[in-house]
Amino acid sequence: MSRDCNFLVVGGGIAGVSCAETLAICCPSSSILLLTESSIVKSVTNLVPVARYLHKFDVREKDVNEIGASIATIVDQLEYINSREHWARTKTGVILKYRYICVCTGGSPKLFNSGHAESRIIGIRDTDSVLELQKRLLTAKDVLILGNGGIASELAYELKDVNVHWVVKDSHISATFVDPGAAEFFQLARSELEKPTITETAIKRMRYGELTPPDKKESKQGAALGPDWHSNYDLSGGSKDAGKVLPKMYYKSNIADYHMLPEEGRLSIKLSHDDGSTEKLTCDFIVSATGVQPRHEFATDFPPKLADDGGLSVDEMMRTDLPDVYAAGDVCSAAWEPAPHWFQMRLWTQARQMGSMAGRSMSAAFEGEPIYQDFCFELFGHVTQLFGYPVVLLGRFNGQGLGRDYELLVRCTRNKEYIKFVLQNGRLRGAILIGDTDLAETCENLILNGIDLEPYGDDILNPDIDIEDYFD
Ligand SMILES: Cc1cc2nc3c(=O)[nH]c(=O)nc-3n(C[C@H](O)[C@H](O)[C@H](O)COP(=O)(O)OP(=O)(O)OC[C@H]3O[C@@H](n4cnc5c(N)ncnc54)[C@H](O)[C@@H]3O)c2cc1C
Ligand SMILES: NC(=O)C1=CN([C@@H]2O[C@H](COP(=O)(O)OP(=O)(O)OC[C@H]3O[C@@H](n4cnc5c(N)ncnc54)[C@H](OP(=O)(O)O)[C@@H]3O)[C@@H](O)[C@H]2O)C=CC1
Numbered sequence: 001m002s003r004d005c006n007f008l009v010v011g012g013g014i015a016g017v018s019c020a021e022t023l024a025i026c027c028p029s030s031s032i033l034l035l036t037e038s039s040i041v042k043s044v045t046n047l048v049p050v051a052r053y054l055h056k057f058d059v060r061e062k063d064v065n066e067i068g069a070s071i072a073t074i075v076d077q078l079e080y081i082n083s084r085e086h087w088a089r090t091k092t093g094v095i096l097k098y099r100y101i102c103v104c105t106g107g108s109p110k111l112f113n114s115g116h117a118e119s120r121i122i123g124i125r126d127t128d129s130v131l132e133l134q135k136r137l138l139t140a141k142d143v144l145i146l147g148n149g150g151i152a153s154e155l156a157y158e159l160k161d162v163n164v165h166w167v168v169k170d171s172h173i174s175a176t177f178v179d180p181g182a183a184e185f186f187q188l189a190r191s192e193l194e195k196p197t198i199t200e201t202a203i204k205r206m207r208y209g210e211l212t213p214p215d216k217k218e219s220k221q222g223a224a225l226g227p228d229w230h231s232n233y234d235l236s237g238g239s240k241d242a243g244k245v246l247p248k249m250y251y252k253s254n255i256a257d258y259h260m261l262p263e264e265g266r267l268s269i270k271l272s273h274d275d276g277s278t279e280k281l282t283c284d285f286i287v288s289a290t291g292v293q294p295r296h297e298f299a300t301d302f303p304p305k306l307a308d309d310g311g312l313s314v315d316e317m318m319r320t321d322l323p324d325v326y327a328a329g330d331v332c333s334a335a336w337e338p339a340p341h342w343f344q345m346r347l348w349t350q351a352r353q354m355g356s357m358a359g360r361s362m363s364a365a366f367e368g369e370p371i372y373q374d375f376c377f378e379l380f381g382h383v384t385q386l387f388g389y390p391v392v393l394l395g396r397f398n399g400q401g402l403g404r405d406y407e408l409l410v411r412c413t414r415n416k417e418y419i420k421f422v423l424q425n426g427r428l429r430g431a432i433l434i435g436d437t438d439l440a441e442t443c444e445n446l447i448l449n450g451i452d453l454e455p456y457g458d459d460i461l462n463p464d465i466d467i468e469d470y471f472d
Contacts, residue, residue, distance in 0.1 A: 008096050008101040009104060011331075019104060083322035124287065189387065300325075341448070360374070381444070395428070397432045418432070
């Protein structure tokens with residue numbers, strides 16, 4: 001059996017669906033086929049602007065048949081692409097002839113393991129993996145969370161009725177997103193949750209070096225989970241009525257060794273700390289929240305160029321080095337020279353932006369029209385929630401790529417807000433905004449316009465001065 005189309009999009013996650021939807025808008029009369037291995041696809045709804053370029057949105061799961069009428073769908077797995085001859089083959093043997101193809105096959109958890117007791121190490125990606133977590137939690141007394149990024153931060157906050165042992169390489173929590181100061185802000189807020197709020201505001205300017213850290217349905221893999229995924233699942237462990245207990249933290253630590261305890265059916269873990277000491281603990285299982293690896297389990301006629309992280313290398317038009325093969329979302333790695341305020345992180349904002357960019361780019365190639373890269377790639381922006389607080393990350397929010405040549409200006413109001421400006425040569429290069437700060441749009445403008453903030457000194461974060469008025 002074979003099918004023909006102008007555009008073949010592979011993957012029913014945010015990147016694939018955004019790509020197909022963009023194509024449907026740009027080339028309404030051409031044939032678009034979405035190939036997805038899972039019959040549940042993701043789409044973006046309730047897009048709300050947080051600032052000029054920043055948006056927050058919900059991710060909705062829907063049945064593949066609910067996709068717009070202008071997009072044909074097929075539930076199957078991509079197995080092979082012949083890029084020179086412009087056809088692809090699915091696992092069930094269907095041949096799909098296309099003019100342009102976009103690969104949006106996402107990623108899978110990059111699990112920690114040393115090659116044994118693997119059944120006790122799980123990752124979280126899709127609905128099935130959460131159901132597995134739920135099943136294991138039912139009888140669990142101790143869970144070890146390994147990793148210090150998005151998933152670990154969410155789980156450490158959401159798990160209840162179970163002892164959580166959180167093992168991080170760093171000297172503070174949530175290191176992928178925040179600095180030690182913000183991490184301390186979160187931890188204080190968590191431990192003082194029931195206590196009255198003290199609103200004492202402090203402003204501090206620091207050189208970088210002075211910052212001292214305080215110590216359903218499918219058996220196939222589906223798309224990555226959506227925002228607030230944890231609120232849809234009961235993540236209770238086997239110690240009934242224990243409630244939410246603060247996780248036991250193991251900073252600057254790694255798993256040095258582990259083995260099964262046959263009589264108990266539990267894992268014995270040996271941790272090694274950066275100071276050379278070791279420590280033992282037992283747990284029922286490990287959640288390896290240790291990042292994502294791009295997923296491209298199909299063959300091609302010629303090997304595509306891969307980046308160091310294993311992603312399909314794409315240029316600013318989302319083209320791979322194979323003819324008429326594009327890629328977007330978690331599966332790809334941005335190989336273009338990035339704008340000064342942008343870098344890649346595997347997040348759904350970027351999956352959406354890249355999917356949409358790939359759609360525009362493919363339609364322009366099809367119509368023979370010139371096209372420029374979208375403005376969204378000028379400024380890194382991420383809107384999320386951590387430990388119950390709204391969080392906005394902008395530009396080089398952790399000084400990424402700035403070496404040691406920057407200053408930090410921090411304003412913190414305990415349990416209320418944490419604002420950090422990253423300044424280089426007096427110019428704002430990035431910001432972390434935690435709480436309802438209403439500063440996102442101002443920060444966007446300051447970063448993009450490169451205004452010299454030196455003359456304003458520390459007043460730039462003076463709570464008695466409305467900085468929005470300053471720059472109007
Ligand atoms: C638990 C969790 C929480 C997260 N929370 C956030 C958050 O709060 N904010 C945020 O910005 N990001 C978050 N992310 C990251 C975000 O979900 C991803 O960056 C984004 O969804 C990636 O989208 P994608 O379309 O590239 O990939 P995916 O969502 O992984 O979709 C890939 C699709 O391709 C399909 N596929 C794969 N291989 C094939 C094949 N061979 N043939 C056919 N189909 C195939 C898969 O079934 C899937 O439908 C989270 C991720 C996880 C796992
Ligand atoms: N709120 C949000 O925006 C959320 C976003 N996500 C996204 O989902 C994806 C998956 O999340 P997650 O798995 O948390 O990935 P992340 O990339 O966010 O974090 C991975 C963490 O694991 C650490 N790590 C990597 N390898 C090891 C190892 N062998 N031992 C110990 N620690 C290790 C990393 O440290 P290092 O960086 O030093 O290598 C990093 O702290 C990511 O793209 C993430 O951004 C997920 C949940 C929420």
